[in-house]
Amino acid sequence: MEKIDYKKHFKELYLPKTSPAIIDVPPISYIVVSGEGNPNEEEFGRNIEILYALSYGVKMSYKSEDVPTGYYEYTVFPLEGVWDLIDKSIAHTDKNNLKYDIMIRQPDFLTTELFEKFKSGVKAKKPNLNIDKARLEIIEEGLCAQMMHIGSYDSEPESFKIMQEFCADNGYRRSDLTHREIYISDPRKTEEWQRRTVLRFKISK
Numbered sequence: 001m002e003k004i005d006y007k008k009h010f011k012e013l014y015l016p017k018t019s020p021a022i023i024d025v026p027p028i029s030y031i032v033v034s035g036e037g038n039p040n041e042e043e044f045g046r047n048i049e050i051l052y053a054l055s056y057g058v059k060m061s062y063k064s065e066d067v068p069t070g071y072y073e074y075t076v077f078p079l080e081g082v083w084d085l086i087d088k089s090i091a092h093t094d095k096n097n098l099k100y101d102i103m104i105r106q107p108d109f110l111t112t113e114l115f116e117k118f119k120s121g122v123k124a125k126k127p128n129l130n131i132d133k134a135r136l137e138i139i140e141e142g143l144c145a146q147m148m149h150i151g152s153y154d155s156e157p158e159s160f161k162i163m164q165e166f167c168a169d170n171g172y173r174r175s176d177l178t179h180r181e182i183y184i185s186d187p188r189k190t191e192e193w194q195r196r197t198v199l200r201f202k203i204s205k
Helices: 042-063 112-125 153-169
Strands: 021-025 028-036 079-085 098-105 135-139 142-150 179-183 196-204
Touching: 021 196, 028 042, 042 079, 042 098, 042 112, 142 153, 153 179, 153 196
Parallel strands: none
Antiparallel strands: 021 142, 028 098, 028 135, 079 098, 079 179, 142 196, 179 196
16 A cells, blocks of 8 residues: 555645635544643643654554554654634733644544553653643544645734635635644744645635
8 A cells, every 4th residue: 555645645635725725624533632821832842742752653553563453654644733712802912822722633543442552652651741631533624714824823814814805705704713723844944934834714605
C-alpha cells in the first residue's frame, strides 16, 4: 500500500488556495487536548507535547511486537486547533481569554482500545506529561468555508474578513463563532511572513 501523505492524499483539506472556498468536511478521528489561556505560555507547549508523543507512538507502532491490525504507513498529520473565547464580552485580541481544543488527526486503524494502550505506553515513558488529558474523538465539521492564510497569526483577521465577505456574496452565513486553524508550517522553523495556516469555520445556507 502506498504511504499516506496528507499533502498528497487529502490536499483539499490541508492545502487550499489563498482564496476562500466552500468544503464539506467528513468525520475525522483526532487525539484532542483541551485547555485555556495564552498559547504563548508553558501549558500550551506541554499540551502540544502530549499530542505529538501519542501521535508518534501510534505511527512508530509498526516497530513493536504487537503491530496494530490494519496498520499502514503514513505521514503524521499537522497540529490543528479549534479556538473560542472564555468570556464572550472580552475582545478576541486578549490571548488570556482564549480556550481551545488542539488536536492531531489519526489513522483509521486507531481504535479506542488501542488508544488506551498507547496512552499507557507513553505514560510509562514520559511520566512528566499529563497524558490522561488526551482523548480520542471523532469530529464532523460538515459544511465550512476555508482558505490558506499566509503570514503571522496576528494578521489572521484580514483573511477571516475576506472569508466572511465571500460567504455573504454566495448565500452562506457563519454558523459557529469558533474557528479551526491547521498549522501547515512549523513556527519554530518558518519566518512569520511565510507561515501557512489553513483557516476554517462552519457555515450554513
